[in-house]
Amino acid sequence: MSAVAADTVAPTATTPQRTPLRRRRVRPGKVLLSVLGLALAAVWVFPVYWMMNSAVTPDAILGGDTPQFLPLSFTLTNLQSVLTDSGFLNALGMSLMVTGLTITLVLAFAFLAALAISRWRFRGRTSFILAVLFIQMLPAEGLFIAQYQMMSSLGLLNQVIGISALYVAMLVPFTVWMLRGFVAGVPIELEEAAMVDGLSRPRAFLRITFPLLAPGLIASGVYAFLQAWNEFTTALVILPAESAQTLPIWLRSFLSASANRGINWAEVMAASTLIAVPVIIFFLFVQGRMTSGLVSGAVKG
């Protein structure tokens, strides 16, 4: 793949530069590359498009012999029937509670820790940072049996508190690492200047530093939301009861239930779309940071 692209790049630019009078020459190589780029873009977006297209098409047409590639038989029935499904609403409520509790705790805990490591040098600081970075990489698959056992013995299976506690532990390391950059970006001199002007340290912090950190807290909050909202593996193990399902788990059982009577793909795609759309919107909101996140380690798999 990379070789193909590289080979096609080369001839384009090596063509000798004849300069016709003020006319941009359309080079055939460049056109070819653009076509290739657009074709790949189409391949990449197709699953997302197909999900949304199927969500607004009647199931009878989806089951037909020829796929309908445009939403010509547009309907909102599928979305309506998912939105009025009691299982969906129940899972939505569960997801909102778990995500809400997780975000609140993660931001509070991680913010304090980020403050500690970026504003103080103390014994154990490097060890803490190292631990945070390593813990960030731990796979849920290597822990879920133990977590299941722990929550089961505490009677916290199927409870918002139980799953949220695990999500907080899963997200704190990465949020600490992300917020640390934001805290370090606010110069301590600003706070000190305010103290010279007569504010106490806590007031200087609340009035001067905290507002400057708001964008960082919002970005970290959105990250935590995306992770907790999409989480599947831990939820599958810790929330076995149907009444405690979060949205990803509910979507899975919705598909399985539908499979028993010949899958209603229109409804399943409507459900997928309803779960995906808020995520896509929030994601695009923080995408600038996502793309540059590699350098700062602010991307979690």
Next chain:
Amino acid sequence: MTQAIGTTAGSDGIAIRRRRRPATPYVLLIPAVAALLIGLGYPVYWQIVTSLQEFGLMQQFGAPPTFVGLDNYARIFTDAEVWSVVAKSIAFCLVNALLTVGIGLGLAVLMRAVSGWVRITMQITLLLAWATPLVAAVTVFRWLFDYRTGVVNWIFVQSGFESFDGYNWLGNVWTFFMVASFIVIWMSVPFVALSIYAGLTQVSEEVLEAARIDGAGSRQILWRIIMPLVRPVIAIVLLLQIIWDLRVFAQIRLLQDAGAPIAETNLLGNYIYELGVGSQDFAGAAAVSLFVLVLTMVLSGPYVRYLMKEDAA
């Protein structure tokens, strides 16, 4: 890992605030450390202890566990099935990580070569794929590859491959892993492509200009100037892909729902799940889990070192 938090190996002497010996930072760390100890520290401790004990049906009903040393490890790692799962996981991980990085690199180079609006179109479509939640993505792929009314079979049949009419992709082990790879690659290429592209834009115009003046062709510029400069980025994304592709539990689990042969399509995470939740063999599951954790730790070493270096810079 738990010990690492407690020990004080740090030797940072310089205090930003020297007014008093600070107790504050330790107080600020308490909630975070407590959350980590409860959510991750205790489970890891439990796994270590359990992996050294007999934890069978008797213990389920309250009998005290007996210490059996490394028996569980011996039992698990002499089991041919475990090794077949490990081999499948590593092969799946390497194939996907290499393909992902290869395709991502190709897309990044392509994005650099095309004009503005084509590039923006490519970036937006990549972001849409990246943003799609995993469960929704797997569900869509199941629909695309559905054997009765899926688009993929329809396209094959239209192109003259009649034998694909009603072909069940998820019923055969090889095509099952192929579909799983499509999902993994589709979801992870955007991160790789956009990261490498960001790296490519960092290559300064002056350097390229100097190379051109010295008579380098574009092929030489690509391979001799640009590639060496973005090599660190490529190395890091490859490492991250390897770590992330080792733990493809959810994709496999969700595809297995379509009626795939479970025992033959299990990867490490799924195997642990079957062993623990399915067969209630907690000691065996704990032993395999620790193997996965140690493997991840070892692989994460270089990435953590890179982050620490970036942090210090």
